[in-house]
Amino acid sequence: MSSSKAKPKKPRKSQARLGPRPLGEDVLREGGRVEVRFPSTFRDRLTEELARPAPPGAERVVFALAGNFLTQSGPVVTVSDLLEVPEADYRLTGEGTAWSSGMTARVASEAIQKALGILLIHSHGWSNQPALSHTDEAGARVLLPRFRSLVPFRPHGSLVIGRENSIGGVVSYPTPGGGFEIKRVERARWTESPLKLTPDRAGPDIEREEVYDRQELLIGRAGQRILAASKVAVVGLGGGGSHVVQQLAHIGVGTIVLVDDDSVEASNLSRLVGAGPADLNRPKTAVMKQLVQGVNPDVRVEAFGERFPSTNGIRALRDSDVIVSCVDTLASRVELQKVSWRYVVPLIDIGMGTRISDGEGPHRATAVAGHIHRYLPGGHCMWCSGMLSPEKLAIESAGRGPEYVKGAVNPAQVVSFNGALASFAVVELMQLLTGFMARSTSRPLLSIDFLESRLYSVQPRSDRRCPHDSGELARGDPVGFAASATLVTGM
Numbered sequence: 001m002s003s004s005k006a007k008p009k010k011p012r013k014s015q016a017r018l019g020p021r022p023l024g025e026d027v028l029r030e031g032g033r034v035e036v037r038f039p040s041t042f043r044d045r046l047t048e049e050l051a052r053p054a055p056p057g058a059e060r061v062v063f064a065l066a067g068n069f070l071t072q073s074g075p076v077v078t079v080s081d082l083l084e085v086p087e088a089d090y091r092l093t094g095e096g097t098a099w100s101s102g103m104t105a106r107v108a109s110e111a112i113q114k115a116l117g118i119l120l121i122h123s124h125g126w127s128n129q130p131a132l133s134h135t136d137e138a139g140a141r142v143l144l145p146r147f148r149s150l151v152p153f154r155p156h157g158s159l160v161i162g163r164e165n166s167i168g169g170v171v172s173y174p175t176p177g178g179g180f181e182i183k184r185v186e187r188a189r190w191t192e193s194p195l196k197l198t199p200d201r202a203g204p205d206i207e208r209e210e211v212y213d214r215q216e217l218l219i220g221r222a223g224q225r226i227l228a229a230s231k232v233a234v235v236g237l238g239g240g241g242s243h244v245v246q247q248l249a250h251i252g253v254g255t256i257v258l259v260d261d262d263s264v265e266a267s268n269l270s271r272l273v274g275a276g277p278a279d280l281n282r283p284k285t286a287v288m289k290q291l292v293q294g295v296n297p298d299v300r301v302e303a304f305g306e307r308f309p310s311t312n313g314i315r316a317l318r319d320s321d322v323i324v325s326c327v328d329t330l331a332s333r334v335e336l337q338k339v340s341w342r343y344v345v346p347l348i349d350i351g352m353g354t355r356i357s358d359g360e361g362p363h364r365a366t367a368v369a370g371h372i373h374r375y376l377p378g379g380h381c382m383w384c385s386g387m388l389s390p391e392k393l394a395i396e397s398a399g400r401g402p403e404y405v406k407g408a409v410n411p412a413q414v415v416s417f418n419g420a421l422a423s424f425a426v427v428e429l430m431q432l433l434t435g436f437m438a439r440s441t442s443r444p445l446l447s448i449d450f451l452e453s454r455l456y457s458v459q460p461r462s463d464r465r466c467p468h469d470s471g472e473l474a475r476g477d478p479v480g481f482a483a484s485a486t487l488v489t490g491m
């Protein structure tokens with residue numbers, strides 16, 4: 001694609017015929033809704049750029065690159081990158097906003113290279129119910145077929161951002177047969193803490209409301225309804241995971257996703273909450289499901305007794321509002337980090353490490369520590385935080401175990417330490433979902449030194465994009481090279 005071929009974007013009826021299928025009024029009304037997910041770090045960039053005064057006669061716009069995937073509740077469009085339009089690239093036409101052929105070429109080239117869709121985002125003075133104007137719709141009729149011809153297998157759209165996280169617009173969403181469907185943009189998910197969903201999640205009516213009387217004094221009726229409408233995935237059902245699952249059942253999370261392929265062994269019984277001798281050799285997912293149903297029959301459970309990352313496991317995770325990682329290897333954390341970033345789902349990770357001196361007797365433990373980390377896609381990641389590093393992975397793959405505390409190669413676990421870490425994780429999760437704490441701790445990287453009874457917190461920089469993201473962020477489902485080979489250029 002050469003920039004000389006590119007033309008300024010402007011609604012012109014004659015060009016509508018260039019696309020594979022004109023986008024008429026009837027098509028704009030086609031059924032279906034789509035959710036748009038924004039990584040945490042794009043909020044400020046997008047808001048600031050759209051709030052800047054536009055050149056006279058134009059509306060300020062931002063291009064975005066987009067991935068996509070399907071969930072049980074419908075299609076999702078993930079915002080993978082933003083491309084601001086430099087001042088000098090706006091063109092005045094008297095018929096709405098247009099931009100230079102150079103800008104068009106840049107957007108097209110990035111979309112093709114990264115195999116992502118193109119979104120055109122603007123705002124209408126931050127209204128409460130943002131919607132495309134007639135001019136916007138006319139523009140979309142011309143633009144969307146062109147975007148589709150560049151990258152046919154990804155979503156393309158025209159979005160309007162409004163006040164209070166509201167959103168409107170249309171998306172041309174790819175269908176399996178190589179076609180597309182036009183869908184209204186109805187929901188936005190801003191992956192911050194607390195999570196912001198538009199429209200607000202009212203949640204289902206809560207059964208046995210009196211159960212949550214005391215809890216609601218803290219998180220409010222609204223917070224309780226959010227919990228009841230939420231789906232939380234727990235990966236790894238050991239000492240930490242079982243505590244997390246039990247607490248999620250108590251606080252009334254609507255759906256709990258369980259992922260673990262292990263069965264209960266005798267050595268688990270000292271710390272696997274909800275398990276007893278009768279559970280030996282039973283799948284941990286079955287034992288945890290029973291635990292949940294015993295505590296709170298209103299909670300739905302989806303169990304995946306598969307080794308993570310399995311296809312079903314990944315599908316369940318990307319459908320969740322939050323993933324809680326209670327795995328015991330760094331290799332599993334590498335995969336969870338990818339899923340969190342790719343599908344824009346926040347991740348809370350807990351782990352414990354110990355060091356013991358040689359010999360028997362008291363005073364054996366020279367280090368007992370743990371961590372509770374919260375990761376929001378687009379912000380600091382497990383690599384930024386030092387949780388993952390090539391050196392640590394090499395040590396683990398050489399069979400020397402996760403080196404959590406320096407020098408440690410010790411799988412020691414005790415239910416009380418697991419429980420402390422799990423409890424902190426559930427507090428973080430409640431804050432992430434409901435925002436019930438007025439002054440959020442905002443200490444996403446927390447460590448506990450049990451020997452010294454001390455908490456440590458690190459405040460990572462969250463105002464910049466993670467330098468470790470290798471194009472994984474918000475890609476959604478990967479697309480094969482075969483699909484990109486069918487690209488038709490000529491935007």
Ligand SMILES: [Zn+2]
Nearest residue numbers: 381384466468
């Ligand atoms: Zn990072």
